[in-house]
Amino acid sequence: MHGQRGNDCGRRQPTPGSRRLARARSQCLLPGSRRCRTVGSWCPGVSAAEVRRFLERHGLRANRDLGQNFLCDPELAGRLVELAGVTVDDTVLEIGAGLGILTRALAARAARVVALEVDSGIVAALRAEGALPANVELRHADALTEDLAGLASVRGPVRLVANLPYAVSAPLLRRLLDLRGLLVDWSVMLQREVAARLMARPGSRDYGSLAVLHRFTTDVSQELRVSPGRFFPRPKVQSSFLRIRPLPEPWIAPGELAAVERVVRAAFGQRRKQLANALRGSQLWTGESVALALRAAGVDVRARAESLDARTLLEIARSLPPVPQTVP
Structure with a gap:
């Protein structure tokens, strides 16, 4: 037994996932490489020139309306896969396949990758060049309208990894909160702001x-x-890679998020206003019900939403009368 333990505690034995990731790095993720032969005929390297040639070859250009800034560093892609905690048993949903660099790194580690790409030209180019495993x-x-819950409802652990465009970051992040019961976690590249x-x-x-709703339900x-x-x-700005995990014991009950969200959005809807005035101004609650809710939470009527922590805002939300779902 001691001999076996000694062998086990020596050099770590590679797992199937680590072998695949190492193989992908050595054959496709080398900095500066212009070609790889592991998957199809094309694999972009780290140079902008190679990315530009690929786009020009297919008559494409980065679409500003879609907020496209393509990840073009395979070494970084491999690092992101590790930081996202992807394992050999995982199904990974990727929002924004882009040029497939992160997609390939995910595929080298995960059992399966479902990559969504809204740009039809990019999809056609990746398929034409056989660029994906x-x-x-x-x-x-479009991840804003696709049935993400249906894609996540598969056997085995499901994670999501995404390089999110600035223009749709907030609505997509909100959509992902509704998947918190289906995903192990989700890791996203976001503009620093x-x-x-x-x-x-x-x-x-x-x-x-945005911060308050995530505080109710996740650890970021x-x-x-x-x-x-x-x-x-x-891009003109720095980016941050975040990992978001559902709380094992969320602050809110299943099905409560939508009701609480109405209060939170009304509270922050007019930042310069006092909270009482902002809630009354939403025309969802009477002045009397707002005053009672603030009193129950021990909040001064002159307070502003941005000065209150998430626990206090949740207490206020639960003290207000529910708003009918038919109210916009």
């Missing part, structure tokens, strides 16, 4: 409904800061 299902789909809003604390400039950690040079075209 066999365990990747590439879908032309959005990440700051997500992790903001009471009293800060960035504190708002910043795993990595990413410089603009890792993307093409180069």
Whole structure:
């Protein structure tokens, strides 16, 4: 037994997942490499020139309306997969396949990858060049309207990894909260400003409904800061890679998020107003019901939402009368 333990505690034996990831790195994720032969005929390296050639070959360009900034660093992609905690048993949903660099890194570690890409030209180019491994299902789909719950309702652990465009970051993050019962966790690349809003604390400039709703239901950690040079075209801002885990004991009951969200959004809807005035101004509650709710939570009527922590806001939300679902 002691001899076996000695062998086990020596050099760590590679797992099937680590072998696949190492193989992908050695054959496809080498910095500066212009070609790889593991998957199809094309695998972009780290240079912007290679990415530009790929786009030009298919008559494509980065679409500003879609907020496209393609990840073009395979070494970073491998690091992101590790930080996301992807395992050999996982099905991974990827929002925004882009040029497939992160997709391939995910496929090297996960059992299966379902990659969504809204740009039909990118989808056609990836398929034409055979750029993705066999365990990747590439879908032309908009993550804002796609049935993500249906995709996540599969046997075995499901994670989500995404490089989210700035324009749709907030609505997509909100959609993911509704999947918290189906996902192990979700890891997202965000512009630094959005990440700051997500992790903001009471009293800060960035504190708002996005941070509060996530505080009710998740634990958010910043795993990595990413410089603009890792993307093409180069964005004007820094990025952050966050990992978001559902709380084992969330503060709210199943089905309660939508009702609480109405209160939170009304509270932060007019930031310069006192909370009592903001809630009354939403025309969802009477002045009397607002006053009673603030009194029950021990909150001064002159307080502003941005000064209150999530626990206090939740107490206020639960003290207000429910709003009928038919009210917009």
